[in-house]
Amino acid sequence: MNDRPLREPTFLILTALAQGPQHGYGIMTDVERMSDGRVRLRPGTLYAALDRVVADGLVEADREEVVNGRLRRYYRLTPPGSGRLAAEVDRLRQNASVAARRLRLGAQQTGGPA
Amino acid sequence: MSTASGLEDRYRRLLRCYPAWYRRQHEEEILGVLMTAARPGQRRPGAREFADLLWSALKIRARTVLRGAGSQPWAGAVTQFALVLPLLMVVLRVTELCVRGAQYGFGSPADILIGAYGEPGAYTRSFQLNPFQVALSGNVTDALTAGPLPWLALAVLVGLGLRRAAAALAACVPLAFLAIALTNDYTLAGGPRTDGILYACALESLALLASAGTAGGWQALRWRPAVLLAAGTTALGVAVNGGFWRLFPVPTAVQRARRLRLLGPGQIPHGFLDRLLGTGPGGLGDWLLAQGTLVALIVVVIVVMLVSSPVNRRVLILLAVPFALESVIYACSLVNPPLPAAVGNAIATLPLLVILLAAIAVSRWPERGAGAGPTGRPTTPDG
Numbered sequence: 001m002n003d004r005p006l007r008e009p010t011f012l013i014l015t016a017l018a019q020g021p022q023h024g025y026g027i028m029t030d031v032e033r034m035s036d037g038r039v040r041l042r043p044g045t046l047y048a049a050l051d052r053v054v055a056d057g058l059v060e061a062d063r064e065e066v067v068n069g070r071l072r073r074y075y076r077l078t079p080p081g082s083g084r085l086a087a088e089v090d091r092l093r094q095n096a097s098v099a100a101r102r103l104r105l106g107a108q109q110t111g112g113p114a
Numbered sequence: 115m116s117t118a119s120g121l122e123d124r125y126r127r128l129l130r131c132y133p134a135w136y137r138r139q140h141e142e143e144i145l146g147v148l149m150t151a152a153r154p155g156q157r158r159p160g161a162r163e164f165a166d167l168l169w170s171a172l173k174i175r176a177r178t179v180l181r182g183a184g185s186q187p188w189a190g191a192v193t194q195f196a197l198v199l200p201l202l203m204v205v206l207r208v209t210e211l212c213v214r215g216a217q218y219g220f221g222s223p224a225d226i227l228i229g230a231y232g233e234p235g236a237y238t239r240s241f242q243l244n245p246f247q248v249a250l251s252g253n254v255t256d257a258l259t260a261g262p263l264p265w266l267a268l269a270v271l272v273g274l275g276l277r278r279a280a281a282a283l284a285a286c287v288p289l290a291f292l293a294i295a296l297t298n299d300y301t302l303a304g305g306p307r308t309d310g311i312l313y314a315c316a317l318e319s320l321a322l323l324a325s326a327g328t329a330g331g332w333q334a335l336r337w338r339p340a341v342l343l344a345a346g347t348t349a350l351g352v353a354v355n356g357g358f359w360r361l362f363p364v365p366t367a368v369q370r371a372r373r374l375r376l377l378g379p380g381q382i383p384h385g386f387l388d389r390l391l392g393t394g395p396g397g398l399g400d401w402l403l404a405q406g407t408l409v410a411l412i413v414v415v416i417v418v419m420l421v422s423s424p425v426n427r428r429v430l431i432l433l434a435v436p437f438a439l440e441s442v443i444y445a446c447s448l449v450n451p452p453l454p455a456a457v458g459n460a461i462a463t464l465p466l467l468v469i470l471l472a473a474i475a476v477s478r479w480p481e482r483g484a485g486a487g488p489t490g491r492p493t494t495p496d497g
Contacts, residue, residue, distance in 0.1 A: 072146060
């Protein structure tokens with residue numbers, strides 16, 4: 001398995017699918033909501049990223065439905081995708097805790113706010 | 115036309131930038147998202163959407179070419195190119211050796227090693243006529259570009275499925291040549307058949323790294339087109355080396371007639387048959403035969419057979435790339451007044467460096483991406 005850190009859009013796409021299958025537009029809006037509007041995926045970028053994670057076996061197509069004459073394809077996280085996301089969460093958590101600890105120590109040494 | 119259908123048409127036109135296979139899979143889906151996300155009353159795609167779709171289409175196209183996607187022809191073509199190029203170069207070298215050797219003598223193994231086909235004693239002579247350092251560097255660069263050994267070694271490594279070792283060797287050949295050339299003040303632009311071979315080596319390296327299909331060695335080779343290509347390459351090799359006709363001089367129709375005393379000397383000067391068929395000494399037909407026109411026709415037939423499949427068509431395009439680059443570099447060398455040697459060298463080196471940098475970039479991509487389609491299935495070259 002590839003152990004490189006996930007890029008933020010990929011991380012957010014996997015996170016959007018962690019709770020259950022979603023279609024492309026659902027993922028786009030969910031990512032924007034989760035990142036407080038900071039990450040706004042456009043359709044081209046979204047589908048290029050989806051194509052990559054599907055090729056990597058992290059995500060797979062779940063089902064298709066037609067709503068108002070438009071095709072909607074739902075995607076879901078695969079077991080390797082869940083594992084990859086969990087590993088990334090651990091990595092980020094570990095990095096964040098190290099950073100927080102060092103900030104606290106630095107603040108104690110300089111007498112500034114922790 | 116309603117606003118929505120006008121916008122949809124414009125989006126559809128924009129989506130044509132994507133490869134056809136990608137559109138088949140995702141066009142309706144992306145269109146659905148684009149239309150759902152459109153503002154009420156929106157008539158045309160926004161600038162950011164436009165740039166985003168265009169950039170993504172470019173990325174998908176680049177990925178399709180270099181890493182493959184599904185059963186796409188480019189992916190299959192890159193795999194086949196990586197397998198077939200060393201094979202063809204070996205065939206070409208063997209043909210050159212056979213045709214020129216049969217006409218002028220084969221020479222020693224050292225002569226063959228430096229690609230001096232039909233020039234017996236060239237290796238020894240180079241040391242007699244030049245200072246040792248000059249002769250040595252000349253012979254080494256000749257062995258790298260004109261000799262059969264690098265391509266033979268590449269064909270063996272590729273055949274055994276040792277993809278990374280083959281890619282490393284293919285990258286080392288042009289780099290070694292460059293190192294020797296630049297330390298010995300060689301002029302790179304316009305060297306006979308040198309630049310094309312160097313570009314071919316670098317492209318081989320890139321194709322091997324970009325294509326996981328070559329990991330299985332010869333098993334991944336599509337033999338029928340490969341054999342046809344090898345036959346075409348043999349024919350081309352024969353043609354450019356003077357043709358078989360010099361080996362087996364066939365008397366013309368008139369000469370045969372004269373020999374059989376059907377025609378007296380001077381009865382029909384050069385003969386109407388000669389004129390009709392274009393044969394006879396100095397006739398156009400003889401010249402064409404000597405230049406291997408018949409052989410070239412065989413090549414054309416083979417090429418026509420090959421271009422009948424999308425993969426084969428793309429393999430031919432890839433095979434033409436190094437030699438098209440060489441032609442451009444050669445054309446640069448013909449500029450009058452001539453370009454300074456340093457500029458010529460820089461122009462000749464640039465494509466090489468770009469290809470090798472691309473190979474390095476591809477080698478750093480995750481292994482499993484190569485040759486896997488969007489569904490994660492291994493690539494199966496079609497056509």
